[in-house]
Amino acid sequence: MKYSRLTKEQFEELNQEFSTFLATQAIDKAEWDTIKASKPEVAEQELDVFSDLIWEGVLSKATYLEHFSKNHIFLFHCFDTHVQSIVLKSLVPEVDFLTKEGLQWLSDNMFTDTIEMKVGKKEFTEERNTSIFELIQQGSFLSDGLLYQQINTIIAS
Helix, strand or coil: CCCCCCCCCCCCCCCCHHHHHHHHHHHHHHHHHHHHHCCCCHHHHHHHHHHHHHHHHHHHHHHEEEEEECCEEEEEECCCCCEEEEEEEEECCCCCCHHHHHHHHHHHHHCCCCCEEEEEECCCCHHHHHHHHHHHCCCCCCCCHHHHHHHHHHHHH
């Protein structure tokens, strides 16, 4: 397995897609029930293959990621061969970017000396999707890129 197995909730949401996936392998509902009962290891393999297919599709389309922690915000823009990042760090330890108040504080103090801002670029050392998956495993999530674009536009001016 290249990535990780989807959760039960994700499988439930992708029920129709999973049924289509099984149908492409000429497995109908009755046969799937038989496989689950008599060959659980084969069923597990099918779940893993489907999970990897879904992850591959999602990661191939991923362009922006965000990761929030108490005092840091990591914004990523993913390209084919590299990722660009903007890292915001609060120099005021009491600020918590995980709260609405913390984000308001960031908005009010973005261009003061209480915010440290770093811009970076890293070439992918592994395959692109694997690298993006690692960022997700570390707590990043897919985003629309609006925050990255807003800050990047201000930095570039």
